[in-house]
Amino acid sequence: MNSHSKPNSSQLNNQENNLDTSANNTVKITVMRYRPDEDDRPWPETFEIEWSYDMSILDALGVIKDNLRPELAYRWSCRMEVCGSCGMVVNGEPKLACSTFVRDYVIDFLPSLNRGDSYS
Numbered sequence: 001m002n003s004h005s006k007p008n009s010s011q012l013n014n015q016e017n018n019l020d021t022s023a024n025n026t027v028k029i030t031v032m033r034y035r036p037d038e039d040d041r042p043w044p045e046t047f048e049i050e051w052s053y054d055m056s057i058l059d060a061l062g063v064i065k066d067n068l069r070p071e072l073a074y075r076w077s078c079r080m081e082v083c084g085s086c087g088m089v090v091n092g093e094p095k096l097a098c099s100t101f102v103r104d105y106v107i108d109f110l111p112s113l114n115r116g117d118s119y120s
């Protein structure tokens with residue numbers, strides 16, 4: 001189990017644009033941070049990381065933790081939608097981070113389907 005000492009110290013921000021893609025294969029993810037000894041209230045921090053089709057939100061948090069913010073704390077255990085410990089709010093909705101994928105929040109991932117173009 002990989003749980004950390006500060007439960008709820010990070011959640012994906014439920015504001016708009018907490019997952020925002022740029023023109024390349026990067027995505028911006030805003031994480032709500034809270035350090036009880038230092039912060040009066042939670043605050044958002046945005047990270048830009050490379051993403052791939054099979055990257056879950058939990059994977060994305062791992063990339064942030066491994067490469068950008070080693071002190072980032074979040075809970076997870078099974079990585080297979082069983083334990084529920086990775087539950088967090090993603091774009092305002094409760095989700096399991098291990099079974100929620102970055103691709104589901106990437107705007108214009110399939111541009112021809114998202115523009116509402118008519119091909120008739």
Ligand code: FES
Pocket residue numbers: 076077078079080081082083084085086087096097098099
């Ligand atoms: S890590 Fe167990 S449900 Fe996601």
